[in-house]
Amino acid sequence: MEKTSTTVGRILMVEDDPKDVELTLTALEDYNLANEVVVTRDGEQALDYLYCRGEYKMRSRENPAVMLLDLKLPKVDGMEVLKQIKADPNLSMIPVVVLTSSREEKDMVASYKLGVNAYVVKPVDFHEFVNAIKELGIFWAVINEPPPGSIRK
């Protein structure tokens, strides 16, 4: 499964839990979107990817079509990543979907205040989870027209 994650893809996933990564990729497989996913494991890595620095220095300079962002992350947390992206004119247009376990209202309010494009609570029920991920993937990576400068198929 790990092999499916690439260094270039339309979907940037920021998720530290390998099981969640696997389950998400499984859900996206059905629509052949799994190989479009770039996985970063913490906030710092995600920012490195977006700014094409560190291990991502060599990647093509296009933005992902959507970013799936967990909030609870090692090093730089999701809220901080969101804040930095939305404050940077080059990155602020990237659609960001917060995908989290937290149903806490304050997280939701804070995310929307920072300009998040969608806020999805990961359902405990696997069917619901798979459906949610599939719909997210389809909508943002296929149906939605991404902003200029995004990676296209």
Place this chain on the structure above:
Amino acid sequence: MTAVALGFALLGYRYQFHDVEVPLFLLAIALTAWYAGPRPTVLALALSIVLFDYFFTEPRFTLYVRSSDVPYLVIFICFASLVAWFSAVRRRVETALVRARDDLQAEVAERTQQASLLDLTHDTIFVRLMNDMITYWNRGAQQLYGWTAQEAIGKHSQQLFQTIYPVPVEDVRAELLRTGRWEGELRKRKADGTEVVVASRWSLRRDEQDRPLAILETNNDITGRKRREQEIQDLNRELEKRSTELEATNKELEAFAYSVSHDLRAPLRHVSGYSELLQKKSASVLDDKGNRYIAMIVDSAKHMGNLIDDLLSFSRIGRAEARKAPVSLTQLAKEALNEVRPETEGRNVVWKIGDLPDLYGDRSMMRLVLVNLLSNAVKFTRTRAQAEIEIGCASATGEECVVFVRDNGVGFDMKYVNKLFGVFQRLHQASEFEGTGIGLATVQRVIHRHGGRVWAEGAVDKGATFYFSTPALKG
């Protein structure tokens, strides 16, 4: 008076006493001028001249005036004028004296009245000279401190009171001399030795030369107020401490709830997810038992997810601040009904919604109450061919309104009514009716936070009615 003088003069003349007539007439004029005023004096003068001329100057018994008589006339007139002038001065002085006396009397009366007025007040008032000696002591002072005026007047106030000043007494004096007044709280000793705290106001009195003369001091006993202030302060400190502790506990609880929300759900999702994946991949190689086990795992994970969600919303009600505003229950009932409607799919449910009042409360919390109650009603009428669920207003007084949700479901035994609203308390087996046992506890918590009550009536197989009351919307 002139007639009397004439009588005496004639009498003297008769007894050969010559030369008494002039002094006698002068005396008469003088007496008239002194006592009777200017007009009688002129009359007396004229009469004296005429009578003197008539009786005592040659030729006698005529009004003929010889030139030798003129000096007598001049003397009479000069003398009369002099005496009249003296008399006028005397009168003026006398009048002034009388007026001064009257003024003095009036002032004495006024002062006496003022002094007795000062005695009437309950405020403590006393006056002391600059050397601290007490010169005035009203009844309020006697009542507060216990010394009579006789005992206090003449004493040194510092010796009497043993006053404790909040600032050096020199500063107090300096401010008094500079501004003419001073205000502050003083501790003083009473006659019985106990201490009293007074709000003290000093006013400086100066003489005509602007020299400090005396200090008028009024005192109000604030011992009780001080004690209460101290008590309130102590209580506030205690409250502050408790509130800080509570805040810390609340923060801890919030952190706990947050980690429950986030960290507990993740592994649960994985259990559920991997079980499903296992089922998908290996359904063909597993026997029925194996498939059932996986189904059980999935089911349990789902149930635990629901439990966590319900517990979190229950704990959130305790933590979150209630944002109260006027709420239309009719509107809320409609929303709640829409939310539970999917659960009634394929069933025959008759809804009866009566007139509902507006009330004052937190909208989302009250919505949770109605959703929970309606959802319960739907759940426990599942075994009925036709479910009947009614929501209405049982009574609405000016003080509170009582809302009920009634169903014709399986009901409950009144024996266990006190268990209904407890957390994790369930009156039905999970195999009969699923549930987490948190719904009614949440209802109770919300209603209690709104200052209302919840209660229920029911009988086994005869349906149940849940009531809640909330303070009525005023105005």
